Amino acid sequence: MGDLFPDIKKIQYEGPLSKNPLAFREYDADEIVAGKPMKEHFRFAMSWWHTICASGSDMFGSGTAIRPWDREPHPVKRAKLAADGAFEFMQKLGIEYFCFHDRDIAPEAPTLAETNERLDEVCGYVGDLMKKTGIKLLWGTANLFSHPRYMHGAATSCNADVFAYAAAQVKKAMTLTRDMGGVNYVFWGGREGYETLLNTNMSLELDNLARFLKMATEYAKEIGFTGQLLIEPKPKEPTKHQYDYDVPAVLAFLRKYGLENDFKINLEANHATLAGHTFHHELHIARINGVLGSIDANQGDLFLGWDTDNFPTDVNAATLAMLEVLKNGGIAPGGFNFDAHVRRPSFQDDDLFIAYIVGMDTFAKGLKVAAKLLEEGEIEEFVSKRYASYSAGIGKKIVDGQVGFSDLEAYALRNDQPRNVSGRQEMLEAIVNRYMLNP
Ligand code: XUL
Ligand code: CO
Secondary structure, three states, X not given: OOOOOOOOOOOEEOOOOOOOOOEEOOOOOOOEEOOEEHHHHHOEEEEHHHHHHOOOOEOOEOOOOOOOOOOOOOHHHHHHHHHHHHHHHHHHHOOOEEEEEHHHHOOOOOOHHHHHHHHHHHHHHHHHHHHHHOOEEEEEEOOOOOOHHHOOOOOOOOOHHHHHHHHHHHHHHHHHHHHOOOOEEEEEOOOOEEOOHHHOOHHHHHHHHHHHHHHHHHHHHHHOOOOEEEEEOOOOOOOOEEOOOOHHHHHXXXXXXXXXXXXXXXXXXXXXXXXXXXXXXXXXXXHHOOOEEEEEEOEOOOOOOOOOOEOOOOHHHHHHHHHHHHHOOOOOOOOEEXXXXXXXXXXXXXXXXXXXXXXXXXXXXXXXXXXXXXXXXXXXXXXXXXXXXXXXXXXXXXXOOOOOHHHHHHHHHHOOOOOOOOOOHHHHHHHHHHHHHOO
């Protein structure tokens, strides 16, 4: 283990009563919950961009954090030192995966060819660290949004040269992801959306996005990349309207263009809430459609209207999320990537560790509560009774496709005073609280 964070020791599980901010209270990696070790449920990952690159800068001011590698002036040497820091950080937290954008791991050079050379050099270095530590790549992706060339989008740019550049970038990022043993590849549509329809040919832009993704699936096959391809929905920001708005929008797009067997979905909590949904809602839709691929774990701020990417601390939301993950039969080959950053005033290195610890503890607690809820089955039983009318009589005939409107009219004429029973929402919320508060 390196010594870029000399004051931080390996983070240990100390149990729920510990007051040590640099210890786990809920996350005990090898503890068996619902039949497997906690670490296998989560496959926690470090986001390279928010953890290693982010400095705390925002629209109103520059960065506040100076990481140990930031003092190195040479870009490639700095990238390698940052990689040392990343692996030390993950080892100290017991995190076994990471995720990266091409431009996080090695900064752009003046030409595409030189940029690719830099990437090869730094990814080679990262590959050696992976071998030494056993840490793996959950997913790679290409940053198709930061550089000014992407002002109009990438695959949906009005400029075909930019489409071509973006394709070259994904080709390289996917090849590197394969070479580094990555088990997924993510497409988040950075600037794939629009600001005003007055200058936008939406129909062509969507067709082009589909063409781009189709080429990506073909290239994956060509190079033998067998990882899962994932699309990450987000409704807005940076553009006013992002095309991959939410799970239903992505599903409709994939089905329209015949891409539904090639992609699953990477769901981010703060993107769900930006779309006006709970994370639970988006996870549920993804699960029942068989496309829940991976998770970007974070949470938004109710009082700010943007993607604040806070570390998750809401145990109730984590419990509901874990219910979906357990019902999905797990998340692998996906995982839980902390697409979250510390607040700008939390500029010290130990704040980064504390933030990951609270995020991991929050999901660990959510997992334990969700596992217990499923084991005891109170909620499942309630829901199954709620729909019992479809298991017999007229309901069964509806489900089996044995009746039409005329049969139903005849039935309704004979039974024109339907009797309902309570939905008992408050009782169900109290049950969740009971398991959360009295384990
Ligand atoms: C942006 C976002 C991205 C993707 C990867 O809101 O979530 O970091 O996860 O490009
Ligand atoms: Co994300």
